[in-house]
Amino acid sequence: MIIKNLLAGTGIALALATGAFAQDTTTVGFVYVGPVGDGGWTYEHDKGRQAVEAHFGDAVETVFVESVPEGPDAERVMTQMALQGADLIFTTSFGYMDATINVAERFPDVKFEHATGYKTADNVAIYNARFYEGRAIQGHIAGQMTESNIVGYIGSYPIPEVIQGINSAFIHAREVNPDVEFRVVWAYTWFDPAKEAEAATVLIEQGADVILQHTDSTAPQAAAQAAGNVVTFGQASDMSEFAPFPRVSSIIDDWAPYYIARTQAVIDGTWESTDTWDGIPEGMVAIGEITEAVPADVKASAEAMIAAIRNREYHPFTGPLNRQDGSVWLAEGEVASDADLLGMNFYVEGLTGDIPQ
Secondary structure, eight states, X not given: OOOSBXXXXXXXXXXXXXXXXXXXXXXXXXXXXXXXXXXXXXXXXXXXXXXXXXXXXXXXXEEXXXXXXXXXXXXXXXXXXXXXXXXXXXXXXXXXXXXXHHHHXXXXXXXXXXXXXXXXXXXXXXXEEOHHHHHHHHHHHHHHHOSSSEEXXXXXXXXHHHHHHHHHHHHHHHHHOTTOEEEEEEOOOSSOHHHXXXXXXXXXXXXXXXXXXXXXXXXXXXXXXXXXXXXXXESXXXXXXXXXXXXXXXXXXXXXXXXXXXXXXXXXXXXXXXXXXXXXXXTSEEEOOOOTTSOHHHHHHHHHHHHHHHTTSOOSSBSSEEBTTSOEEEOTTOBOOHHHHHTOOSOXXXXXXXXXX
16 A cells, blocks of 8 residues: 655654555655645645656556655655655755755665755756746736835745846836836745745735745735735746736746656656756746736736747846846846856845845
């Protein structure tokens, strides 16, 4: 018997008591930082897991553990999965990186894939999505929908992935509205509805009438809905229960094709350690429906930008762009390199405040 949802703590012991995974199937494990019902990041990763089951049928078994803290508990969960016979393990949060590397070293025959990190090994691949492409669309819409000219942004942790998003959204909001200001609140969590709601409320009290988020729950949507005339955007999933307003569009992460392809590679014996960073052109990042709450001309220009990114005719980080201190970052027409983006630790010119260390 295989326990599909290996709950943290006592659930692991229960799973071990049932015996190892079936030997005639490929077993794929998923480690989640939030609950599968978070409505955002983990919800979309779990949709990818379900797509793997649907695609392969009885040839593949999947297991997952939800709400695993970043730290020692993550290493414990990964170790238990490997000990039980998992062939491939996806670890789906930035803070799992070192734990993934540590466990992979002890289980060289198990394949590991770590989301959003940068450390690899012979049996560890990394994968990420170009969320900043979606942030460009959100900023373009936000800059034209704000009436107060104050856009609030809920940051999770000050890592390059999050800083990319803030910069991209700001650049494209300022492009269509030179008077727009961004105010950033750092929640220091990926998933904590209470903290996320509090951050949204603080921003709304500061005058923000548009809220963007790089956190996982729908709590900011609910806070905006309660406040009234505040625009929001879905994060990682459609968050359609808040459409057509306050949620006027969304960034949707589609992990299913990647998870299916990497599982197939394990089955075929062709799996290799790779570094994948895909976006709108590849379909890993999608823009959800732009609702009727968005003016028609704004919707049309946003859709034109989506098409330009999809066709690789436009890159959201194209110069001229300066750093916050006014020094030149990108010259006219120059496009940021992936290395620059992956190491991004600065705000662009026009953003106020400091990035926490």
